[in-house]
Amino acid sequence: MSVSNINHVVLTGRLTSDPDLRALPSGASVCHLRIAVNGRRRDPDTREWGEKPNFFDVVVFGAPAENVARYMHTGRAVAIDGRLDWREWQTRDGRNAQAVSVVAHTVQFLGSPSASGDGPADGGGAGGALHGIAGDEEESLNVEDQDAIALAAAEG
Numbered sequence: 001m002s003v004s005n006i007n008h009v010v011l012t013g014r015l016t017s018d019p020d021l022r023a024l025p026s027g028a029s030v031c032h033l034r035i036a037v038n039g040r041r042r043d044p045d046t047r048e049w050g051e052k053p054n055f056f057d058v059v060v061f062g063a064p065a066e067n068v069a070r071y072m073h074t075g076r077a078v079a080i081d082g083r084l085d086w087r088e089w090q091t092r093d094g095r096n097a098q099a100v101s102v103v104a105h106t107v108q109f110l111g112s113p114s115a116s117g118d119g120p121a122d123g124g125g126a127g128g129a130l131h132g133i134a135g136d137e138e139e140s141l142n143v144e145d146q147d148a149i150a151l152a153a154a155e156g
Contacts, residue, residue, distance in 0.1 A: 007083045009102050011056060012110065013037035015076050021069035031065035033058040033104075035078060056103040058082070068107055077110035 013035040020032040029101045034057055041052040058080055060068050072078065089097040 007064065008081075010028050010081050011037050011082055011102065012036065012077070012079045012118050013056070014047070015072055015074050015078060016055065019069040020131050021065060028033055029065040029069075031060045032059065032077075033068065033072070056080075057099070058087070058104050058107075059101055060104045060107055064104075064107060071109065078102050079106075079108040079110055081106040081108075 016034045016036050022030055022032075034054045034055060036055055038051040038053055040049055042049050051137055080102055082102045084100055084115050085103045086098065088096060088102050
C-alpha cells in the first residue's frame with residue numbers, strides 16, 4: 001500500500017529584512033528572505049491575549065528570486081506558497097546543525113507598493129492587491145548549486 005506524503009506550506013507575513021539575492025555556481029539566482037508571521041497566544045499569568053511572532057526563512061529560485069529582490073523590502077507584506085525543506089550540515093567548529101526553511105513556489109506581494117514606485121503597479125492603489133511571482137527553477141539546480149545553498153544558509 002502506497003502512502004502519500006503532503007508537504008505544503010502557505011504563510012502570510014512581513015519581511016524582517018531586505019531580500020538577499022545571490023548567484024549560484026551554475027549562474028542561477030537564489031534569494032533568501034526572512035518573514036515574521038504573528039500568532040495569537042494567551043499569557044499564562046495575565047490570561048490576556050497577545051501576538052507572538054514566528055520567524056521563517058524562505059528561499060526563492062531563478063527569475064522569481066530576482067523579481068523578489070527587486071520589488072520587496074523590509075516590512076513588505078507577502079504571501080508564500082511552497083514546501084518545507086530540512087537540511088543538516090557540520091559547522092566550522094565540527095558541531096552538527098540543522099534547519100528547516102520554506103522553498104517558495106509562489107510569492108505574492110500583498111497590499112499596495114510603496115509610494116516611491118519601486119514595486120509593481122497595483123491597478124489604482126487599492127489595498128489588498130496581489131502580485132504574484134511563480135517559478136519552479138529549483139528543480140533544475142545541480143549538485144554544486146545545492147552545496148552553495150547549504151553553505152550560504154550555514155553562514156546566514
